[in-house]
Amino acid sequence: MLIGEVARRSGVSTRMLRHYDALGLVRPTGRTVGGYREYSAEDIRRIFHVESLRSLGLSLRQIGRALEDPGFAPSALVGDLIRRTEERLKREQELLERLRRVDASAPSGWESVLRIVELLHGLDSPSPARRQQAVLAAPEEMPVPAELLAGAVLAEADPNVAGALRWALARAGGDGVASVAPGVRSEDVEVRRRAVRAVAEMPGDEADAVLAEALGDADPAVRRHAALALGARGADAAVPTLVAMVVDGVSDVEAAEVLGTLSLEPGCADRIVGALVAELAADSAVRIRVAQALAELPGTIAHGPLRHLAGDADRAVALVASALADVVGKRPAG
Known part of the structure; x- marks a missing residue:
């Protein structure tokens, strides 16, 4: 079968088939009198093997090794592919969450988008000092969305960064209490503690209602934070x-x-x-x-x-x- 016919039936372009030939992955076993590549049934089966391995994410070099080495053990390679795929999915999930957070903030223009992206990068930093700086560097004329800050408050373990986030959330106004209130009902006691401390720094009847609910929490620390805030009010x-x-x-x-x-x-x-x-x-x-x-x-x-x-x-x-x-x-x- 000539290369054009192979390309039509296999779905692999003639350009890629020539590339496979040049790399030694799939070399046609025959040539016509005119010198054209002629593929046998075995050659075509090998093409499908190559395409199947490519669909798993193997590089052409890895495919060549897999096909040529009789002692090749695929388990290690498959395990490596699993790990790499999991890492890629994690990165893509993080990107998706970042995009959702940007979208939820309803940015009014590119300057707002860039500011929010910059803040998200800062909050994702492994350095507490960098996370704190990202919060405190927010310009007065461009308030940070309360929903974004609330998510960061509920996740932040470092006390200094958490304090900066609570300050920024209280300053953001809007739906700050509503954004952080679900944390008071979290199954994670640390999240409940962070949430009640954040609500304690926000004024208004809505905050009072959330704090009153927290007085009945099973965790003593949550109850204490709520009591100190409510008593002062x-x-x-x-x-x-x-x-x-x-x-x-x-x-x-x-x-x-x-x-x-x-x-x-x-x-x-x-x-x-x-x-x-x-x-x-x-x-x-x-x-x-x-x-x-x-x-x-x-x-x-x-x-x-x-x-x-x-x-x-x-x-x-x-x-x-x-x-x-x-x-x-x-x-x-x-």
């Missing part, structure tokens, strides 16, 4: 968690300060005092922390409980409570 639903933080000695100073601020809300002071006093049956370390938290309350509302603690059987508790009671007693009545 005047939500008395945070009181039980804030008191528990004082008792547990986890961010107890911050919790006591928030309880002091929260006690200024109408009807909150007596509730807070009652919740703290209810913990005085605990060990001496807890009683000291409770005394310190009581002293954070404004006015003289905590003077009575502190005077009571000044007679505590534990000398350390008594000394701390007595000193704090003297300080509180000198304040103007609230």
Whole structure:
């Protein structure tokens, strides 16, 4: 069969068939009287072998080795092809996600597209310093889309980069809370912690609602972040968690300060005092922390409980409570 007929039946161009001949991959076994290439049935089978191997991603050099080496073991080559294909698919998936993120940001022009692509490259960097720089370098006149920042906030493990991202997300406004709120319901506890810290830095009723939901989270750290933020906003639903933080000695100073601020809300002071006093049956370390938290309350509302603690059987508790009671007693009545 002449080369033209082979090309027509096999779908391999005459140019490629000549290339195969030049490389020694498929050399026609015969020639016509006029010197034209003449392919036998075996030659044509070899052409199909070459094309099949090419479809798997083998180079022509690898194909030649596979066809000529009787001892060739394909398993290692196939394994290498699998790894290379997986890497290519991963790169293409990353490109697809990047394109989707650019599209979701609804860029208004090429300058916006380039800025977003630059930011995405920066956020994908393995260097925390580079990721942080990418966030902080955003120009004021070109705000970063909240959806993009929210995804980065929920994925970022480095505390410094996470702080920069939360700042940028709070500044972005728009749908910032809505974009990050799904993270509060994630099965991954680290994602929930990142999400609640981000929402805590955003104002508004929508943020308050998300934080209130987080107060019921199974993870203590999520509950604490939510309570500190809600208490600072005047939500008395945070009181039980804030008191528990004082008792547990986890961010107890911050919790006591928030309880002091929260006690200024109408009807909150007596509730807070009652919740703290209810913990005085605990060990001496807890009683000291409770005394310190009581002293954070404004006015003289905590003077009575502190005077009571000044007679505590534990000398350390008594000394701390007595000193704090003297300080509180000198304040103007609230």
